[in-house]
Amino acid sequence: MKLFLWFGGSTLSMLADENESGKKYLVTNIPGTSVGLIAKDDEYDLNLAEPGFQFERVVTGKRIDARDEPAFTEHLQLMQVGPFKVLFIAETDALKDGEPVEVACSNPYYLGIKKCLQCVSSGSPVLCHGTKYRGSTITSITMKSLSAMYESNSEQLRKAQKQVVSALEDLKEQLEDSTHSGDSKISFSYTGKINIHDQRGPSKLLPSLDVVKELLA
Numbered sequence: 001m002k003l004f005l006w007f008g009g010s011t012l013s014m015l016a017d018e019n020e021s022g023k024k025y026l027v028t029n030i031p032g033t034s035v036g037l038i039a040k041d042d043e044y045d046l047n048l049a050e051p052g053f054q055f056e057r058v059v060t061g062k063r064i065d066a067r068d069e070p071a072f073t074e075h076l077q078l079m080q081v082g083p084f085k086v087l088f089i090a091e092t093d094a095l096k097d098g099e100p101v102e103v104a105c106s107n108p109y110y111l112g113i114k115k116c117l118q119c120v121s122s123g124s125p126v127l128c129h130g131t132k133y134r135g136s137t138i139t140s141i142t143m144k145s146l147s148a149m150y151e152s153n154s155e156q157l158r159k160a161q162k163q164v165v166s167a168l169e170d171l172k173e174q175l176e177d178s179t180h181s182g183d184s185k186i187s188f189s190y191t192g193k194i195n196i197h198d199q200r201g202p203s204k205l206l207p208s209l210d211v212v213k214e215l216l217a
Contacts (some may be wrong), residue, residue: 007041007080013117015167016160018188019080027196029175029204031212036175037205038186044147049168051136055105058095059128059141061202066165075100075123082165084172090122099123105138113156146162161194181209 012027023132024041047053048067057064073092078085093103102124104115108131119127125146130138150157171186174196183203184196206212 003084003168003175004035005084005086005168006035007086007088007090007121009088009118010040010166011120012039012088013114014040014186015194016117016165018163018167018192019186020054020092021164022199023104025186026199027175028183029172029178030206030216031181031209032216036171037106039205040184041204044071051132051138052105053130054092054113054136055130055138056103059103059130066190078124080158082161082168083167084165088123090118092124094124094128096126099125102127104128105132107133112184113149113153113160116146116157117160119146119149166192167194171196 011025013022014021014116021027025038026041027036027038029036046128054064057066073095074089074093077088079088080086092100094101100123102115102119102122104118104127106115106129108129111129115127115129119125127144127146127149129142129144131142167188171194174194178196178198180198182201183199183205185199187197189194189195202208207215
């Protein structure tokens with residue numbers, strides 16, 4: 001089977017760091033296709049007072065005290081990851097001249113490669129970063145290009161690339177061997193090998209089988 005993958009915005013980081021966050025990720029194979037879908041099983045909790053969200057509002061020229069539900073824009077891009085074709089669908093924090101911009105605030109010490117991979121997933125060539133050490137005070141704002149982040153994290157990114165491709169190869173093998181038609185939970189062994197565990201009940205990633213068949217007809 002030639003596997004074609006569909007990723008959410010945080011999937012690349014999850015594969016690179018062996019799900020260090022401990023969040024639940026699901027994978028399923030779209031029936032009748034060679035397309036695998038991976039996404040986080042997590043209800044989005046929108047906290048309008050969260051510093052990162054407020055910072056995003058400031059840099060995009062929106063009112064900080066606005067209480068209306070924000071509108072979201074998603075960016076789609078098809079990329080080659082090792083031998084796999086991957087469709088990335090990720091939320092875009094901001095747009096500049098029609099291109100996505102990743103927006104984040106944090107202690108620079110913890111920036112690492114996570115935001116670099118997030119920029120790749122969202123198609124953002126630039127990160128607008130607010131330096132925040134303690135509390136919610138932003139002390140400085142810098143624009144970091146993706147190419148500069150590549151250079152400063154080159155060794156870590158090479159290791160991450162190997163880990164991601166290795167995990168996808170393991171995943172492809174297990175999906176090919178599986179007879180399960182629903183969602184499976186992703187986990188990692190202590191050696192870094194990816195494993196999938198069949199989940200009961202209706203799929204959280206896809207509509208009913210009848211709807212899927214009708215959409216693919």
